Amino acid sequence: MDAYLKLEKQFKRLASYQHLAAICGWDQAAMMPDGGNEARANAMSDLAVLCHETLTAPEVGEWIRSAEAQIEALSDEQKVSLREIKRHWAHATVLPSDLVEAKSQAGSKCEHQWRAQRKENDWEGFAPNLKKVVELARIEADKRAQNTGLSPYNAMLDLYEPGMTTEKLDALFNDLKSWLPELTQQIIEKQKSHAIQQPQGPFSTELQASLGRKFMEILDFDFNHGRLDVSVHPFCGGVPEDVRITTRYDEEDFTSAIMGVIHETGHARYEQGLPKALAGLPSAEARSMGIHESQSLFFEMQIARSPEFVAHVASMAAEEFGRQDDSAFSLDNMNALYKRVQPGYIRVDADEVTYPAHIILRYEIERGLIEGTIEVDDIPALWNQKMQAYLGLSTEGNFTNGCMQDIHWTDGSFGYFPSYTLGAMYAAQFMHAMRKDVDVDACIRNLDMKPISAWLEENIWSKGSTLSTEELVIQATGEPLNPEYFKQHLISRYLND
Amino acid sequence: MDAYLKLEKQFKRLASYQHLAAICGWDQAAMMPDGGNEARANAMSDLAVLCHETLTAPEVGEWIRSAEAQIEALSDEQKVSLREIKRHWAHATVLPSDLVEAKSQAGSKCEHQWRAQRKENDWEGFAPNLKKVVELARIEADKRAQNTGLSPYNAMLDLYEPGMTTEKLDALFNDLKSWLPELTQQIIEKQKSHAIQQPQGPFSTELQASLGRKFMEILDFDFNHGRLDVSVHPFCGGVPEDVRITTRYDEEDFTSAIMGVIHETGHARYEQGLPKALAGLPSAEARSMGIHESQSLFFEMQIARSPEFVAHVASMAAEEFGRQDDSAFSLDNMNALYKRVQPGYIRVDADEVTYPAHIILRYEIERGLIEGTIEVDDIPALWNQKMQAYLGLSTEGNFTNGCMQDIHWTDGSFGYFPSYTLGAMYAAQFMHAMRKDVDVDACIRNLDMKPISAWLEENIWSKGSTLSTEELVIQATGEPLNPEYFKQHLISRYLND
Numbered sequence: 005m006d007a008y009l010k011l012e013k014q015f016k017r018l019a020s021y022q023h024l025a026a027i028c029g030w031d032q033a034a035m036m037p038d039g040g041n042e043a044r045a046n047a048m049s050d051l052a053v054l055c056h057e058t059l060t061a062p063e064v065g066e067w068i069r070s071a072e073a074q075i076e077a078l079s080d081e082q083k084v085s086l087r088e089i090k091r092h093w094a095h096a097t098v099l100p101s102d103l104v105e106a107k108s109q110a111g112s113k114c115e116h117q118w119r120a121q122r123k124e125n126d127w128e129g130f131a132p133n134l135k136k137v138v139e140l141a142r143i144e145a146d147k148r149a150q151n152t153g154l155s156p157y158n159a160m161l162d163l164y165e166p167g168m169t170t171e172k173l174d175a176l177f178n179d180l181k182s183w184l185p186e187l188t189q190q191i192i193e194k195q196k197s198h199a200i201q202q203p204q205g206p207f208s209t210e211l212q213a214s215l216g217r218k219f220m221e222i223l224d225f226d227f228n229h230g231r232l233d234v235s236v237h238p239f240c241g242g243v244p245e246d247v248r249i250t251t252r253y254d255e256e257d258f259t260s261a262i263m264g265v266i267h268e269t270g271h272a273r274y275e276q277g278l279p280k281a282l283a284g285l286p287s288a289e290a291r292s293m294g295i296h297e298s299q300s301l302f303f304e305m306q307i308a309r310s311p312e313f314v315a316h317v318a319s320m321a322a323e324e325f326g327r328q329d330d331s332a333f334s335l336d337n338m339n340a341l342y343k344r345v346q347p348g349y350i351r352v353d354a355d356e357v358t359y360p361a362h363i364i365l366r367y368e369i370e371r372g373l374i375e376g377t378i379e380v381d382d383i384p385a386l387w388n389q390k391m392q393a394y395l396g397l398s399t400e401g402n403f404t405n406g407c408m409q410d411i412h413w414t415d416g417s418f419g420y421f422p423s424y425t426l427g428a429m430y431a432a433q434f435m436h437a438m439r440k441d442v443d444v445d446a447c448i449r450n451l452d453m454k455p456i457s458a459w460l461e462e463n464i465w466s467k468g469s470t471l472s473t474e475e476l477v478i479q480a481t482g483e484p485l486n487p488e489y490f491k492q493h494l495i496s497r498y499l500n501d
Numbered sequence: 502m503d504a505y506l507k508l509e510k511q512f513k514r515l516a517s518y519q520h521l522a523a524i525c526g527w528d529q530a531a532m533m534p535d536g537g538n539e540a541r542a543n544a545m546s547d548l549a550v551l552c553h554e555t556l557t558a559p560e561v562g563e564w565i566r567s568a569e570a571q572i573e574a575l576s577d578e579q580k581v582s583l584r585e586i587k588r589h590w591a592h593a594t595v596l597p598s599d600l601v602e603a604k605s606q607a608g609s610k611c612e613h614q615w616r617a618q619r620k621e622n623d624w625e626g627f628a629p630n631l632k633k634v635v636e637l638a639r640i641e642a643d644k645r646a647q648n649t650g651l652s653p654y655n656a657m658l659d660l661y662e663p664g665m666t667t668e669k670l671d672a673l674f675n676d677l678k679s680w681l682p683e684l685t686q687q688i689i690e691k692q693k694s695h696a697i698q699q700p701q702g703p704f705s706t707e708l709q710a711s712l713g714r715k716f717m718e719i720l721d722f723d724f725n726h727g728r729l730d731v732s733v734h735p736f737c738g739g740v741p742e743d744v745r746i747t748t749r750y751d752e753e754d755f756t757s758a759i760m761g762v763i764h765e766t767g768h769a770r771y772e773q774g775l776p777k778a779l780a781g782l783p784s785a786e787a788r789s790m791g792i793h794e795s796q797s798l799f800f801e802m803q804i805a806r807s808p809e810f811v812a813h814v815a816s817m818a819a820e821e822f823g824r825q826d827d828s829a830f831s832l833d834n835m836n837a838l839y840k841r842v843q844p845g846y847i848r849v850d851a852d853e854v855t856y857p858a859h860i861i862l863r864y865e866i867e868r869g870l871i872e873g874t875i876e877v878d879d880i881p882a883l884w885n886q887k888m889q890a891y892l893g894l895s896t897e898g899n900f901t902n903g904c905m906q907d908i909h910w911t912d913g914s915f916g917y918f919p920s921y922t923l924g925a926m927y928a929a930q931f932m933h934a935m936r937k938d939v940d941v942d943a944c945i946r947n948l949d950m951k952p953i954s955a956w957l958e959e960n961i962w963s964k965g966s967t968l969s970t971e972e973l974v975i976q977a978t979g980e981p982l983n984p985e986y987f988k989q990h991l992i993s994r995y996l997n998d
Contacts, residue, residue, distance in 0.1 A: 020547035023540060024521045027528055035532075039725035040743030043520060043780070050517035054551075228536035246537030283540070 007070035008078055011089050014067075016284035018058045023243045025051050030248040033235040056104075059096045068093060081282070084470045088286035095163060098151040099144060107144065110136045111415035118414045127384060127403040134413065135380045138373050141416045145374050157374040160419030164293040165426060167473050170371060172485075173422055176429065177364050179487045185394065187491075188357055191345045191498045198340045203332040205256040207325055209234075212258045215324040216251065216265035222316075223269050223303060224457050226276050238264050240271035240300075244283065247272040258325070259341060262317060263304055270303030271296060273457070277465025288468045291476055293420060297427025298434065299464065305356050305428065306435045306493075307456070309342050311335075311501070312448040317342075343498060347395035349405040356428060357494055361394035363425040366410070370418045383407045430477065432490040434464070437481035504567035505575055508586050511564075513781035515555045520740045522548050527745040530732040553601075556593045565590060578779070581967045585783035592660060595648045596641060604641065607633045608912035615911045624881060624900040631910065632877045635870050638913045642871050654871045657916030661790040662923060664970050667868060669982075670919055673926065674861050676984045682891065684988075685854055688842045688995040695837045698829040702753040704822055706731075709755045712821040713748065713762035719813075720766050720800060721954050723773050735761050737768035737797075741780065744769040755822070756838060759814060760801055767800030768793060770954070774962025785965045788973055790917065794924025795931065796961065802853050802925065803932040803990070804953070806839050808832075808998070809945040814839075840995060844892035846902040853925060854991055858891035860922040863907070867915045880904045927974065929987040931961070934978035 025048065032044055068090050075083060099107075114133035121130045141160075148159035158169045217232060230247035242248035249268035253261050274290060282288035290296045307313055315335050322333040331337065345355050351362040369386055372378030378386065387407040388399045399406030412420050438444060442455045463480035477485055522545065529541055565587050572580060596604075611630035618627045638657075645656035655666045714729060727744035739745035746765035750758050771787060779785035787793045804810055812832050819830040828834065842852050848859040866883055869875030875883065884904040885896045896903030909917050935941060939952045960977035974982055 017547050020544040021551075023544040024525050024548060027541075028521050028524050031524055031528060035728065036743060037725050037728060039723065040740070043740055043742035044524075047517040047520035050514050051521060054518075226536065228534050231532065231534060243537075243540055245540035246533060 007067040007074070008082060008086060011064065011067045011071060011086070012285065014058065014061070014064060015089055015092075015286060018055060019284040021051060021055050021058065025055065026242050027246075027248075030233075030241040030250075033237070033239065033241075034233040034248070034250050056096065059093060064093055065097065081287075081470075085282065085285045085287040088289075088469050091166070092286050094151065095148075098147055100147075103140065103143060103147070107137075107140045107416055110140055115411060115414040118408065118411070122404055122408045125402070125404045125408075127408065130403070130408060131380055137414065137416050138380055141418050142374060142376065144416070145418070155375075157371045157419065160374060161422065162419075164417075164420050164423050165473065166292055168292075168294070168422065168426070173367065176485065176487050177360075177367065177425075180360050180425075180490075181364065181394075183491060184357075184360060184494075187494060187499070188345065188347070188361075188395075191357055191494075192347075194499065195340075195343075195345060198344075200340045200344060201332040201337050202257070202341070203259065203321075203327070203330065205254075205258075207255055207258040209253040209255060211324050212253050212261050215258070215321060216262060218320060218324075219262065219266055219308075219317075220269050222451050222453060223266065223273065223307075224453050225269050225272055229276055230272055232265065238268055240268045240275065242275075244275045244278045244280075244288070247275045258321060259338075262321070263308060263342070266308040267300045267304040270300035273303070273460070274299040274465050277461045279466050279468045279470070282468055282470075287470050291467065291469050291471070292473050293423035294426035294430060295464065295473060295476065297423050298430035299427075299460070301356075301427050301431040302434060302460070306431050307444075307448060309356075310445075310448060310497075311339055312445050314339050314342050315449075316451060343501075345498060347397055349391075349397060349399065349402070350409060357498060358395060359428065360425045363421050365390040365394060366412075366421040369407075370413065370421065374418055426485070429485055429487050429490040432493040433477070433481050433486060434460070435493070436489045437463075504564040504571070505579060505583060508561065508564045508568060508583070509782060511555065511558070511561060512586055512589075512783060515552060516781040518548060518552050518555065522552065523738055523740050524743075524745075527730075527738040527747075530734070530736065530738075531730040531745070531747050553593065556590060561590055562594065578784075578967075582779065582782045582784040585786075585966050588663070589783045591648065592645075595644055597644075600637065600640060600644070604634075604637050604913055607637055612908060612911040615905065615908070619901055619905045622899070622901045622905075624905065627900070627905060628877055634911065634913045635877055638915050639871060639873065641913070642915070652872075654868045654916065657871060658919065659916075661914075661917050661920050662970065663789055665789075665791070665919065665923070670864065673982065673984050674857075674864065674922075677857050677922075677987075678861065678891075680988060681854075681857060681991075684991060684996070685842065685844070685858075685892075688854055688991075689844075691996065692837075692840075692842060695841075697837045697841060698834050699754070699838070700756065700818075700824070700827065700829040702751075702755075704752055704755040706750040706752060708821050709750050709758050712755070712818060713759060715817060715821075716759065716763055716805075716814075717766050719948050719950060720763065720770065720804075721950050722766050722769055726773055727769055729762065735765055737765045737772065739772075741772045741775045741777075741785070744772045755818060756835075759818070760805060760839070763805040764797045764801040767797035770800070770957070771796040771962050774958045776963050776965045776967070779965060779967075784967050788964065788966050788968070789970050790920035791923035791927060792961065792970060792973065794920050795927035796924075796957070798853075798924050798928040799931060799957070803928050804941075804945060806853075807942075807945060807994075808836050809942050811836050811839050812946075813948060840998070842995060844894055846888075846894060846896065846899070847906060854995060855892060856925065857922045860918050862887040862891060863918040866904075867910065867918065871915055923982070926982055926984050926987040929990040930974065930978050930983060931957070932990070933986045934960075 028044065028048060032048075036044060068086070071078070071086055075086070078086060110133070114137050117133055118130060142156070145156035145160050148154070148162070149156040152159050152162065154162060155170065161168045161170070213232065220227070220232060229245055230242065230249065233248065233250050234252060235250035236252060238251045240247065240249045249265070249272050251261050251264045251268065274296060278290065279288050308317070318333050318335050318338040322328045322330065327333050345357045347358050348354060351359070354362055365387070368390065369378060369383060373380070384403065384407055391397045391399050391406070435444070438456065438459045442459055444456060447453060447455050464476065467476055471479065474484055525541065525545060529545070533541060565583070568575070568583055572583070575583065607630070611634050614630055615627060639653070642653035642657050645651070645659070646653040649656050649659065651659060652667065658665045710729065717724070717729060726742055727739065727746065730745065730747050731749060732747035733749060735748045737744065737746045746762070746769050748758050748761045748765065771793060775787065776785050805814070815830050815832050815835040819825045819827065824830050842854045844855050845851060848856070851859055862884065865887065866875060866880060870877070881900065881904055888894045888896050888903070932941070935953065935956045939956055941953060944950060944952050961973065964973055968976065971981055
C-alpha cells in the first residue's frame, strides 16, 4: 500500500511537470515570438529529460514490484491505476538510453531537414535520413516486442492504440477495402450533377473566430477550463483542467476553420470530461489515440456535417458575415459543399469517404518497413501504385504531395496512422449506439447538445483509461469494433440522402 | 575547473526550470481561464520545490567549495559567475526548511485573506495574520544576519538590493526629506493655476493597444523577443529571450495605460539587453530591483514624461483616436496632465514627486518591524502620523487606502520597498550622465532612440550582475548614487519649466 501511494505521488509530480510542458508547448505554437525559440527548445528539452528521469527512476520499478506483491491490499480503482502506471513505466524503460538518444537525434535531424526537403520535392535528400530513422525504429520495435511478447509492429501499435494488432487491423481494413472503392465511385458519380458554389471572401479572422466560439458554446466547450487560439498547425493541447485548442484561418474560406474548430472541440470535450477523481494518474488519461480521434470525428463528422447541423452552420454563418442573401449560404449549397467527395493527394485535406484509403496505404507501407519486407527505397513506387489502386491518382515523381507529405515517419512515429481510421469507425459505432437512447437528430435540430454530451461523458470520457479500448467499446455499444456502422454511415449520408 | 563547470550546468538547468515557471506564470496572469487555477497552482508549486532542490542540492555546496579552492584556474568572467552563483545558493540555503515551509504557509494565508480584508477595511482580521508573518520574518532576518554578518534589516535589503544598507538609505532618504516636502508644496502652489482637461473616452482597448505597440516600437522593444498582453496587475515577465509585458486598459482613460506600457518597456529592454554570452547563469541576471526599477522609470519618467516626448504622445494619441481637434489633446494640456502633482493615499497612483514619501514611510515602518522597535499594532497610528507629516493626509481608520494597500508585507517581502525610490534616483543620475555624451532632447524630438539605447545597453544592460550595484553606478556615472540629480530633475521639470 505504501509502495502504491509512493507511485501515486511520483506520477502526480510527473503530471505537474507534464502540465508545464503542455502549457509551454501551446505557448510555443500559439504565442511565442520566433526569437524565443532557442531558449524555449533548451528549456523544453531539460524538462523532457526531467520527465523521463521521473518516470524511469529506479525506485519506480521497485514500488511497482512491491505494489504488485501486495495487490490484494488495493481497491479496484487502485488496481486499475497500478496497471496503467506500469504500462507507462514499461514503455519508458524498455529502451536503453543510448537508443533513446540516437532516436531523438535521428528524428530531429530527419524532421528538421524534411521541412525544407518536402518543399523542394527532394526525395534523394530525405531518403538517407529516413533510412536511419527506420533502422532505429526496427531496433525499437524489436526491443518492445521482446518486452511485450507482441510482434514488432504490434508492439509499436500498442504505444498509440493499446491492444490493437495487425490481425485485427487486417480484418478491419480488408473489410473497408472490399466495399469502399466501389462506394466511393458511386458517390462521385452521384455528385457529378451537383453544382457547388464556394462562398466568396474575404471573411475576417475576427468574425470567423467569433463564429467558431459560438459553435464551441453550442457544443458545451467549457470556457472556464479552456481557450481557443491560432496556430499554424491546429491542435488540442493543455491539460484537462485547461484545454487549449487552436485553429488557423483562411480569409478566403471560412468553411474549413469552422469544421476545424468543431473537430478540436471534440478532442477538448474528451479531455474536459476525463475522470477528475483520478486527475494526475495515468488511469485518468485518454484511452488511446483512436478513441481520441473518435471524439473529434464524432463532433465533426457525425454531428457537425449532418444536414441538421449544417443548417445551423449555414444560417449562423450567413448572419455572422452579413450574407443572408448570398445563395452560396443556402442550406442546399452548404450541404453539398460539406459533403463533397473528391479523391486527392493530401491526407489532411481528404473527406471522410476517401480518408481511409490514405490510412490503409500508410499502414501497409509502415508495417512492411518495421517488419523488414519493405525498404525505404521502395516507398515512392509503392506509394504511387497504392494511390493509383485506391484513389486513381498517380504520385510518380511527386514526393511533396506523395510520400513526403506527413510528419509522422520523420521522427519515427510508426504505428500512429491507423488511429485516424479506427477513430472514424469508432465514431460511427458510437453514434449508432447512442441513437438507441437519444433522439440525436432532434437534439441537433434544437441545438440541445446535453443528451449527446451526457451519453459521451458516461460511456467514453469519464472512463479515462480505466477500461481497455475493447472493453470500453463493448460496454458503450454492446460489441467490439465493427466496420459495418461506418459503412452504413457513409451509405446513408452520401448515397441515400 | 571541473567543479565550476558542474555548477554552470546545474544553474543552466535551473534556468530552464525557471524559464518554464516564468512562461506559465505569465500565462496564469494573462491567458489562463479561472478554472485552470487549481491544477496550475499545484504544478507551479511542484516546480518551485524542484527549483529549490536544484539550487540547494548538497553537491552544489561542495562544488562551490571546490571551485573556490581552485579559483586561480578560473577566468575573470568565471570568477564573477561563481560569486553570483554562491550568492544565490547562500540566500537559498541559509533558511532551515521548516522555516521556509512556515513562511510559505503564513504568507499564503495572510495574502489570501488580505484580498478580502483590504476591501472590507478589516484591520482586526488582518493584524493577527501579519503578526505571524512578521514573527517569521524576524527569525528569517536573524538567520540571514548571522550568515552574512549584516544587521537583520540589511540582510533583508540584500535580497533585493545587494550592498544596500540602512546607513546608506538613511543618508539618501534624510537628504530627500530635507527638501522634498517644501519642493512638493511649491509645485502644488505653482500648479494651482493650471486648468487640466481629462480627455473624454471611450478609448477602445484595441486602439490603446495599437498605440502602446507604436510606442514600444519607437522605444526599440524587440517584438521578435517579446510580447504585449493584458493582465489585472501589469508586470514584466518571461525570460530575456522572450520578454512578456502586460498592461491594463481603462476605456475612459488612455493616458495611464500608455505610460504603463512605456514603464514595462523599460523593464523589458533591460531584460532584452542582458549579456547573452552568460545566458542561464546568475551573472547574466538583472543587477537588483533598484536598477530594474531605474530602467522602467528612465523610460517612463526621464524620457516619456519629458515635454519633448509628451509632444509625440499628444499628436500620436490624437491621430490614433481621431481627436486632432480635441483641445484635451493639445500639447499644453497633455503636458499639464502628465506633470500633475497631487498628494494621494495610494502609492501605485502617485506622481514622481510625491512617490518617495510613500516609500520613506514604508521603509521606516518595515525597518522598525524587523528590528523590533515597532510592533504590528503600532502600524495604523504610525502610518497616519507619517502620512500627515509627509503628505498632509489623514489615514485614521482608513486601512484600505492606508496600511493595507500593498501586497508586499503580506508574504514577508520586507526590504523591497526602498528599491522603488532608489530606482527613481538612479534613473535621474543615469540621465544626467547620459546627457554628457548624448543630445537626449534632440533624440527624443526626432524619435531617434538608438543613441539613448546604446548608452543604456553599454553602461547598464550588458553588465548583468557582473558588477556590484555601486560599481555599476560609478562606472556609468562617475560617482556613487547621489540624490542631487533626482532633486535637480524635479526642480527642472516641475518648477523651472
